Amino acid sequence: MVATKAKSASVRVRFPPSPTGHFHVGGARTALFNWLYARQHGGKFILRIEDTDAERSDQKYEIELVEALKWLGLDWDEGVDWQLVNHEWQGSSRGEHGPYRQSERAPVYKRYLEKLLHDGKAYYCHCTKEDLEAERQAQLAEGMPPKYSGHCRNLTESPRGKKPELIRFKTPEARMEFKDLIRGTVSFDASLFGDLVIARSVESPLYNFAVVVDDYEMKITHVIRGEDHLPNTPKQILFARALGFPEPLYGHLPLILASDRSKLSKRFAEVSMLKYRDEGYLPEAMANFLAFLGWHPKDDREVFSLEELKGEFDLKRVQKAGAVFNQEKLDWLNAQHMRRLSIDELLNRLQPFLGEKGIAAPKSFVRKVIAAERERMKTLGDFLKLAGFFFELPDYDAALLVWKGNSMARIKEVLEKILARLEKSRASDFSREKLPGAVAELIKEYDRGAVLWPLRVALSGQSASPDPLAIAGVLGKEETLRRVTAAINKIGLAL
RNA sequence: GGCCCCGUCGUCUAGUCUGGCCUAGGACACAGGCUUUUCAAGCCUGGUACACGGGUUCGAAUCCCGUCGGGGCUGCCA
Numbered sequence: 001m002v003a004t005k006a007k008s009a010s011v012r013v014r015f016p017p018s019p020t021g022h023f024h025v026g027g028a029r030t031a032l033f034n035w036l037y038a039r040q041h042g043g044k045f046i047l048r049i050e051d052t053d054a055e056r057s058d059q060k061y062e063i064e065l066v067e068a069l070k071w072l073g074l075d076w077d078e079g080v081d082w083q084l085v086n087h088e089w090q091g092s093s094r095g096e097h098g099p100y101r102q103s104e105r106a107p108v109y110k111r112y113l114e115k116l117l118h119d120g121k122a123y124y125c126h127c128t129k130e131d132l133e134a135e136r137q138a139q140l141a142e143g144m145p146p147k148y149s150g151h152c153r154n155l156t157e158s159p160r161g162k163k164p165e166l167i168r169f170k171t172p173e174a175r176m177e178f179k180d181l182i183r184g185t186v187s188f189d190a191s192l193f194g195d196l197v198i199a200r201s202v203e204s205p206l207y208n209f210a211v212v213v214d215d216y217e218m219k220i221t222h223v224i225r226g227e228d229h230l231p232n233t234p235k236q237i238l239f240a241r242a243l244g245f246p247e248p249l250y251g252h253l254p255l256i257l258a259s260d261r262s263k264l265s266k267r268f269a270e271v272s273m274l275k276y277r278d279e280g281y282l283p284e285a286m287a288n289f290l291a292f293l294g295w296h297p298k299d300d301r302e303v304f305s306l307e308e309l310k311g312e313f314d315l316k317r318v319q320k321a322g323a324v325f326n327q328e329k330l331d332w333l334n335a336q337h338m339r340r341l342s343i344d345e346l347l348n349r350l351q352p353f354l355g356e357k358g359i360a361a362p363k364s365f366v367r368k369v370i371a372a373e374r375e376r377m378k379t380l381g382d383f384l385k386l387a388g389f390f391f392e393l394p395d396y397d398a399a400l401l402v403w404k405g406n407s408m409a410r411i412k413e414v415l416e417k418i419l420a421r422l423e424k425s426r427a428s429d430f431s432r433e434k435l436p437g438a439v440a441e442l443i444k445e446y447d448r449g450a451v452l453w454p455l456r457v458a459l460s461g462q463s464a465s466p467d468p469l470a471i472a473g474v475l476g477k478e479e480t481l482r483r484v485t486a487a488i489n490k491i492g493l494a495l
Numbered sequence: 496g497g498c499c500c501c502g503u504c505g506u507c508u509a510g511u512c513u514g515g516c517c518u519a520g521g522a523c524a525c526a527g528g529c530u531u532u533u534c535a536a537g538c539c540u541g542g543u544a545c546a547c548g549g550g551u552u553c554g555a556a557u558c559c560c561g562u563c564g565g566g567g568c569u570g571c572c573a
Contacts, residue, residue: 186500226567302507448532
């Protein structure tokens with residue numbers, strides 16, 4: 001712990017995704033925790049791309065991840081970047097420890113691979129895939145855990161007819177342990193590993209090896225990652241020791257689980273983070289939600305902005321057990337965050353969700369619509385579905401206008417009286433505050449439901465809506481009269 | 496199978512390190528009620544949890560052991 005404190009002045013953490021699939025919830029949470037840790041320690045946050053698997057890596061996923069990170073508000077100090085310039089993505093990179101894409105770091109890995117080979121800490125293995133598979137099957141058949149036999153460990157030259165297939169690390173047979181920032185002491189038995197494959201050739205390193213080299217070269221102090229990496233950690237520590245590197249501090253985050261408690265990213269949720277953006281979730285709500293998957297403040301507060309999270313987050317309070325992804329909680333948090341926004345800010349965020357009619361409408365009108373509907377929305381994407389009728393009255397059935405126990409003729413009568421009253425009201429009186437006066441007598445004469453229900457349907461064309469008088473206030477005199485008249489005509493036709 | 500990690504309401508969790516304030520708190524969801532012109536929202540109320548079994552102790556969700564359960568990893572993927 002003393003070491004943590006001493007190093008805290010120069011904290012350097014990284015988020016190293018591999019662009020082989022969509023940037024999902026799990027990745028986003030890992031990125032967030034790293035970002036939070038860096039920001040609250042005045043450290044650096046580095047984005048490194050782990051694309052040693054050329055087959056599966058795709059630039060489009062790299063761009064997607066950059067987009068999603070920016071959307072969430074997680075900025076980084078070093079690493080690759082992408083910018084949209086004239087509708088085209090342009091790549092760039094910043095920082096002094098690059099390149100930040102593993103596919104561009106071959107010479108670096110080669111240097112260390114050769115060093116290990118030269119020092120006798122690694123060796124060429126001539127076993128073919130078939131040899132290895134046969135060995136593996138034989139061990140399994142005997143009920144033994146599969147482990148490389150060490151067949152090529154002490155070879156001094158290539159066996160006849162064989163060529164070097166891959167590079168192996170001479171794994172020391174030792175019991176080892178390390179202190180995890182979240183789970184305390186974790187121990188492993190390295191003698192169970194066998195000689196690990198660290199590269200296909202000096203030109204082509206494998207994940208575990210490349211990570212160790214990069215973390216060292218990029219001066220990473222804390223490795224904060226998912227629990228699925230826990231078994232990799234002792235291996236990486238072994239490589240670091242062989243290379244004479246200082247070991248970073250490790251912290252393994254609990255996994256995010258699907259509702260059946262299996263690893264989320266393994267299940268349905270290879271769902272892109274951008275999907276949440278496109279459905280109208282607020283990035284601050286998403287960050288808030290992600291943070292609470294495995295972390296919780298000391299008190300009972302639940303709604304946090306990114307900035308507030310930064311002040312409150314504490315790696316020591318991170319949970320050890322996996323956390324199930326709970327969509328309802330996300331929705332609730334999103335609604336909470338939407339309420340924290342001003343009408344103008346909400347209007348900004350709503351831009352992509354306004355629809356043609358909403359975009360064409362005057363801003364002042366849209367603001368009123370937002371004010372009337374904001375507490376009913378769970379996502380920005382709900383806007384059109386909830387408030388679309390303000391812009392264009394949907395078609396509805398005349399029968400919908402009828403309040404329980406009333407005849408259609410009676411409803412027509414009510415609507416006509418409402419129309420008469422409203423016509424006499426001044427346009428400036430069309431507001432939620434002043435309008436009740438206009439219908440007060442009618443309500444006394446008929447009852448609330450018999451008056452307000454038909455008015456609601458006439459104005460919204462639907463059975464669920466905000467207060468009809470509020471709608472009238474937003475719509476204004478002219479449009480309100482037009483809709484009430486249309487309703488009367490509709491009944492006329494039905495009768 | 497082997498190795499590793501984990502185990503408080505249906506879910507996210509507070510409490511566990513530093514036993515007593517815990518007849519276990521909050522939130523989401525759920526149920527009921529209030530409000531009410533609808534649907535939400537809001538407010539009030541309610542139910543449901545310390546995996547199990549042994550210890551240690553005056554006292555255990557908290558400490559120890561065992562069992563069971565869940566998950567991760569087990570690749571020339573990352």
